[in-house]
Amino acid sequence: MLTRNDLIEYGETTGFNLGQIEKDYIQHMFLINLYRRIGNELVFKGGTALQKCYGLNRFSEDLDFALFKIISFDEVINRTIKGMNLFGCEADFKKLKEDEIAISFQIRARGPLYDGREKSLTYIRIEISKREKILLPVLKKDVVPIYRDLPPYLISVMNPSEIMAEKVRAIITRDRARDIYDLYFLLRKKIKTGIGLIEEKLLYYNVEFDIDTFLISVERKEKLWYNELNQLIPNVPDFQVVKKEIESWMRKQKQE
Incomplete structure (x- = not known):
């Protein structure tokens, strides 16, 4: 050791x-x-x-x-x-x-x-x-x-696509800023997931997927963002930049 x-x-x-x-x-x-x-x-x-x-x-x-x-x-x-x-x-x-x-x-x-x-x-x-x-x-x-x-x-x-779907679920079902950061990381790595996979994951909690509910859940994490992530990463990205990228990605999912 x-x-x-x-x-x-x-x-x-x-x-x-x-x-x-x-x-x-x-x-x-x-x-x-x-x-x-x-x-x-x-x-x-x-x-x-x-x-x-x-x-x-x-x-x-x-x-x-x-x-x-x-x-x-x-x-x-x-x-x-x-x-x-x-x-x-x-x-x-x-x-x-x-x-x-x-x-x-x-x-x-x-x-x-x-x-x-x-x-x-x-x-x-x-x-x-x-x-x-x-x-x-x-x-x-x-x-x-x-x-x-x-x-x-x-x-x-x-599979990272399945972890990504679970991260979307986590954003909806709990209040941790790290879930948003992890989703942002996966988006920047060009990992893809789909609404169908997200819906399958939410069945575990008997929750139906709704994009507006998801986006509200993202917004709610802003108050936790800096204090939580400052303990986990050297440089905390701007929340609004991260939120904008996630919102853009999710609205594209809705159109597909």
Whole structure:
């Protein structure tokens, strides 16, 4: 495992603060050990998938997955934790909740910044959706961590067009500015999605898609924009510029 001084070297490369660099490092360590033990049973998705697999330049806290094939969650997570221990990172986990819809775990790790105090532990939340359908072909991506002691690894990740549809859904169903930033990132990468896919994703919440409702939901995030994103990215873009591009894209979707 790297040391505190090692992590400091990656500050300029990542744009993250030291605590975020540590969490990013441990996220990679978890994913390496997880995907050594499974194939496409769990499909990586969400903001951290965009950051690890598609080049999103913002820090992301949680690891989100969709269940593709039935597995023994406790056994897989336990074996993953044992693998992290072999990397020199002492870790354990606890199940936070489980129902017919989802399961969540919390990983607790003694990373490079651990100094013996409880508050210096690193916590990573794992969310697994058990019932949501995966609608587009799952992709296999080679991930090459920047950290010199971590090997490349192969990961099963959600198609970016499907992540994009889920980001539109997230903008409608919750109030987080990061969802707008992630959608903006995907638009600038020329990723495409369609109204039909968005509507399919909203069925999970029994919500009908309406463009005006979506645009109102975008507008509502302005009050959260700077304070939230200032903690996640080095340079926060102007909200009005981002909103204009998203509105233009969505109105074109309506015409198609």
